[in-house]
Amino acid sequence: MARGHSELTRQIYGERFPQRKDYGKNDDNFEFGMTDYLRISGMYWGLTALELLNQTHSTSQEEIVAYVKNCQDPESGGISACFGHDPHLLHTLSAVQILAMYDKLDAIDTEGVVKYVTALQQPDGSFTGDKWGEVDTRFSFCAVATLSLLKRLDAIDVDNAVKFVESCMNFDGGFGSRPLSESHAGLIYCCLGFLSVTNRLDIVKRDVLAWWLCERQLPSGGLNGRPEKLPDVCYSWWVLSSLTLLGRLHWISGEKLKKFILACQDTESGGFSDRPGDVPDPYHSVFGLAALSLLGQPEIKTVNPTYCMPQHVIDRMQLTPQILR
Ligand SMILES: COc1ccc(S(=O)(=O)N2Cc3cc(C#N)ccc3N(Cc3cncn3C)C[C@H]2Cc2ccccc2)cc1
Numbered sequence: 516m517a518r519g520h521s522e523l524t525r526q527i528y529g530e531r532f533p534q535r536k537d538y539g540k541n542d543d544n545f546e547f548g549m550t551d552y553l554r555i556s557g558m559y560w561g562l563t564a565l566e567l568l569n570q571t572h573s574t575s576q577e578e579i580v581a582y583v584k585n586c587q588d589p590e591s592g593g594i595s596a597c598f599g600h601d602p603h604l605l606h607t608l609s610a611v612q613i614l615a616m617y618d619k620l621d622a623i624d625t626e627g628v629v630k631y632v633t634a635l636q637q638p639d640g641s642f643t644g645d646k647w648g649e650v651d652t653r654f655s656f657c658a659v660a661t662l663s664l665l666k667r668l669d670a671i672d673v674d675n676a677v678k679f680v681e682s683c684m685n686f687d688g689g690f691g692s693r694p695l696s697e698s699h700a701g702l703i704y705c706c707l708g709f710l711s712v713t714n715r716l717d718i719v720k721r722d723v724l725a726w727w728l729c730e731r732q733l734p735s736g737g738l739n740g741r742p743e744k745l746p747d748v749c750y751s752w753w754v755l756s757s758l759t760l761l762g763r764l765h766w767i768s769g770e771k772l773k774k775f776i777l778a779c780q781d782t783e784s785g786g787f788s789d790r791p792g793d794v795p796d797p798y799h800s801v802f803g804l805a806a807l808s809l810l811g812q813p814e815i816k817t818v819n820p821t822y823c824m825p826q827h828v829i830d831r832m833q834l835t836p837q838i839l840r
């Protein structure tokens with residue numbers, strides 16, 4: 516099993532390794548400034564990793580909730596990665612996931628979030644990521660995941676949103692960013708997560724897609740995101756969660772994959788990197804842990820394959836995203 520839980524905690528907060536990457540409160544250091552653009556998502560990655568490890572964290576929930584609240588744009592209702600940045604669907608979802616984990620959704624203007632998400636739906640059913648207009652199936656998932664966590668899926672045209680995602684399905688059963696875009700494991704997870712939330716997994720070519728997904732496994736045991744690409748720990752999550760939603764997790768070798776994921780854990784800090792020997796980070800740490808959870812690692816709490824959040828949070832919220840058995 517992954518080395519000490521507290522080592523990963525230190526990796527994320529850097530308290531015991533000041534010379535190492537400090538993701539902590541030291542807001543005048545270089546890394547802190549250079550990661551402003553992803554801060555609230557970085558918080559979701561780090562805090563979810565700690566929740567899956569059943570670790571309390573050194574930063575108080577009140578401080579975290581206050582930070583998230585401060586990132587909500589009063590005008591649009593959207594939430595940004597960092598105070599003063601533009602709101603975006605990616606970060607709005609991360610913010611709602613964090614608050615849902617702590618049962619503190621009432622700390623923000625939830626109707627403002629509903630207004631922001633609803634305003635991003637396009638006539639063809641798709642969603643843009645923000646006001647600058649980039650359409651991507653990633654944002655379809657962010658939209659319905661956010662609204663379902665707020666119990667407000669009624670605010671959008673779900674049937675039209677499903678029609679757009681269905682239009683992005685390829686001959687290989689996979690999905691891309693937009694119609695006719697190449698299949699990619701990350702987008703397949705987003706589209707299956709979208710269909711799981713909207714209870715429309717019936718439209719998927721189940722075994723054609725499951726076959727494409729299990730062919731992501733390489734001799735190293737690791738998974739890649741597209742044919743001919745290198746393995747990467749974050750694809751462990753995208754592919755495994757997708758196979759779990761399809762009821763086909765057993766189509767890959769869990770033992771070989773577990774060996775690859777553990778080979779990516781940094782022996783000094785406890786964090787996970789994309790590939791063995793690379794620098795660890797909170798993103799690959801949470802997706803490595805979440806993948807190990809799907810593989811049944813007993814020391815890690817059960818993760819929900821649709822939301823990438825602790826299952827006990829989804830249960831408390833009485834959410835029942837569709838999963839094919
Ligand atoms: C280190 O250069 C980067 C490059 C991009 C980004 S990013 O745009 O914010 N982002 C999130 C991300 C976070 C971290 C961490 N900590 C590290 C990487 C990484 N990538 C890049 C990556 C991951 N696997 C291989 N690659 C090259 C994905 C990317 C896109 C994404 C955003 C949100 C949700 C899912 C995926 C951040 C850092």
Ligand SMILES: [Zn+2]
Nearest residue numbers: 747748749789
């Ligand atoms: Zn990666």
